[in-house]
Amino acid sequence: xxxxxxxxxxxxxxxxxxxxxxxxxxxxxxxxxxxxxxRKKERETFFLTGTDEHGVKIQKTANELGRDVKELCDENSNxxxxxxxxxxLSNDDFIRTSDKENHWPGVRKIWHLMKTKGDIExxxxxxxxxxxxxxxxxxxxxxxxxxxxxHKRKPEVIAEENYFFNLSRYSDEIAExxxxxxxxxxxxxxxxxxxxxxxxxLHDVSxxxxxEKLPWGIPVPGDPSQTMYVWxxxxxxxISGIGYGQTDDPLxxxxxxxxxxxxxxxKDILRFHAGVWIGMLLSAGIKIPDMIFVHGFLxxxxxxxxKSLGNVVDPIDEVETYGVDAVxxxxxxxxxxxxxxxxxxxxxxxxxxxxLANGLGNLSSRIHTLCLRNxxxxxxxxxxxxxxxxxRLIKDAAARLDSAMKEFVLHEALSAIFxxxxxxxxxxxxxxxxxxxxxxxxxxxxxxxxxLAAISWxxxxxxxxxxxxxxxxxxxxxxxxxxxGEPAMLFPRTEMLFGDK
RNA sequence: CGCGGGGUAGAGCAGUGGUAGCUCGCCAGGCUCAUAACCUGGAGGCCGUGGGUUCAAGUCCCACCCCCGCAACCA
Numbered sequence: 001x002x003x004x005x006x007x008x009x010x011x012x013x014x015x016x017x018x019x020x021x022x023x024x025x026x027x028x029x030x031x032x033x034x035x036x037x038x039r040k041k042e043r044e045t046f047f048l049t050g051t052d053e054h055g056v057k058i059q060k061t062a063n064e065l066g067r068d069v070k071e072l073c074d075e076n077s078n079x080x081x082x083x084x085x086x087x088x089l090s091n092d093d094f095i096r097t098s099d100k101e102n103h104w105p106g107v108r109k110i111w112h113l114m115k116t117k118g119d120i121e122x123x124x125x126x127x128x129x130x131x132x133x134x135x136x137x138x139x140x141x142x143x144x145x146x147x148x149x150x151h152k153r154k155p156e157v158i159a160e161e162n163y164f165f166n167l168s169r170y171s172d173e174i175a176e177x178x179x180x181x182x183x184x185x186x187x188x189x190x191x192x193x194x195x196x197x198x199x200x201x202l203h204d205v206s207x208x209x210x211x212e213k214l215p216w217g218i219p220v221p222g223d224p225s226q227t228m229y230v231w232x233x234x235x236x237x238x239i240s241g242i243g244y245g246q247t248d249d250p251l252x253x254x255x256x257x258x259x260x261x262x263x264x265x266x267k268d269i270l271r272f273h274a275g276v277w278i279g280m281l282l283s284a285g286i287k288i289p290d291m292i293f294v295h296g297f298l299x300x301x302x303x304x305x306x307k308s309l310g311n312v313v314d315p316i317d318e319v320e321t322y323g324v325d326a327v328x329x330x331x332x333x334x335x336x337x338x339x340x341x342x343x344x345x346x347x348x349x350x351x352x353x354x355x356l357a358n359g360l361g362n363l364s365s366r367i368h369t370l371c372l373r374n375x376x377x378x379x380x381x382x383x384x385x386x387x388x389x390x391x392r393l394i395k396d397a398a399a400r401l402d403s404a405m406k407e408f409v410l411h412e413a414l415s416a417i418f419x420x421x422x423x424x425x426x427x428x429x430x431x432x433x434x435x436x437x438x439x440x441x442x443x444x445x446x447x448x449x450x451x452l453a454a455i456s457w458x459x460x461x462x463x464x465x466x467x468x469x470x471x472x473x474x475x476x477x478x479x480x481x482x483x484x485g486e487p488a489m490l491f492p493r494t495e496m497l498f499g500d501k
Numbered sequence: 502c503g504c505g506g507g508g509u510a511g512a513g514c515a516g517u518g519g520u521a522g523c524u525c526g527c528c529a530g531g532c533u534c535a536u537a538a539c540c541u542g543g544a545g546g547c548c549g550u551g552g553g554u555u556c557a558a559g560u561c562c563c564a565c566c567c568c569c570g571c572a573a574c575c576a
Contacts, residue, residue: 023576193505230574266576350525366535434534
């Protein structure tokens with residue numbers, strides 16, 4: 001790891017029209033784990049998240065509720081801001097697209113640069129619009145009768161003048177960036193997917209809407225009759241959030257221009273990030289990000305999550321029930337990076353019980369008790385000659401952990417740590433330290449120092465993934481101090497949590 | 502139509518051509534330091550279907566079947 005450039009990581013920004021979704025929680029937690037990992041590797045790291053607040057949808061919701069749209073955005077945005085505490089995220093800042101001071105100048109600046117380049121132009125645009133939905137449709141959205149599926153009537157054809165971004169002219173350049181890996185798409189199969197799309201040619205995109213249709217947004221510079229459409233507004237958060245557009249922008253210089261940049265997003269918006277966003281940056285002459293890390297979607301008990309089915313999982317409820325690290329564990333370990341996965345309560349509880357309560361929790365407990373009873377103190381450093389076996393076990397786990405994290409395979413990384421838990425349980429049974437301390441006290445105590453060192457290693461390396469648990473374990477095992485801490489029930493078994501089963 | 506992903510034990514997945522593995526669950530033993538935890542063993546798979554290449558195929562090739570995504574703002 002020679003690359004010690006500053007590291008900048010972002011999540012997508014969440015749209016404020018709905019409550020935080022378990023999928024967004026997963027995205028935030030993945031980004032957080034990577035951010036924490038980088039900090040641990042002593043890289044200067046900046047982690048940004050935030051909310052996307054403009055558009056007709058939230059405006060409509062505000063109207064229906066008879067509320068002021070800005071006020072509603074403030075309220076909803078806070079629900080996302082609060083995830084920092086609830087999910088134990090380490091984001092360094094939180095950007096809001098309604099923030100006129102911090103966000104808007106960057107957006108205006110990039111618009112201006114693109115305009116100057118000749119990539120933004122006014123065009124006549126014909127679109128299908130349903131007044132019932134207050135939304136535009138494409139042919140594909142309509143049902144077999146050519147009608148709006150929600151209102152069962154033919155949408156109107158509206159002609160309007162919009163600004164368009166000439167994305168198509170960047171198709172080849174974008175395809176090449178993806179193909180050569182200058183823009184790295186993780187996982188690989190997403191790269192293939194988006195590369196094919198780019199090779200087919202990207203379409204120009206509508207960059208504005210008439211202000212009377214879209215009043216809640218950023219006015220187009222020099223043409224207040226038009227409001228910016230989502231792309232230029234929302235995507236720009238990644239740079240406005242670190243100062244782009246301000247007179248003085250040291251963070252932007254360090255982390256964007258001089259750093260390594262990773263966007264963490266969902267599979268649904270890859271094409272906008274790999275397409276529109278990269279096109280915008282190319283047009284404006286700004287450096288492009290290095291990596292786009294794409295996660296899949298979660299189903300709920302095998303079914304698509306939807307409000308109508310009522311099976312949407314609320315991350316906040318889950319955290320209240322099981323604790324934040326149990327939720328983090330499930331999302332990081334049980335969801336294969338990049339793939340779709342199922343979030344089922346049954347599976348969640350099985351994993352919780354097996355890996356966290358019976359595995360990590362119980363092992364911590366047995367080591368702590370034995371050390372406490374036999375006056376084994378923390379701080380022992382394993383010795384190459386005397387402790388070769390334990391040293392090797394730890395090194396193996398460390399090697400697996402490093403190589404997994406190098407490729408951002410988070411579930412594999414966590415699995416590397418947890419396999420050491422399993423091995424330590426086996427070693428315990430094999431070496432019977434509780435007997436050895438009776439027969440040969442000094443040898444027994446030394447063995448326990450090995451176990452203590454190993455569990456301390458686990459505590460330390462768990463930090464990016466389960467920061468709260470890592471903290472508690474360090475206290476419990478007195479890491480960095482001279483004596484053991486109080487015993488702790490890290491993960492109570494589910495019957496202790498719920499009192500049955 | 503096309504593009505992408507997937508189809509391996511009850512569930513979730515790993516498997517780079519060479520005796521089918523992991524986690525969970527289930528069953529039986531063992532142990533007692535520990536959160537009725539832990540350890541060991543076991544049952545359970547014609548690896549989507551049909552062809553082909555090969556001494557050898559879950560793994561390569563061809564055809565087909567089934568499931569899931571796929572341009573607007575839904576994580």
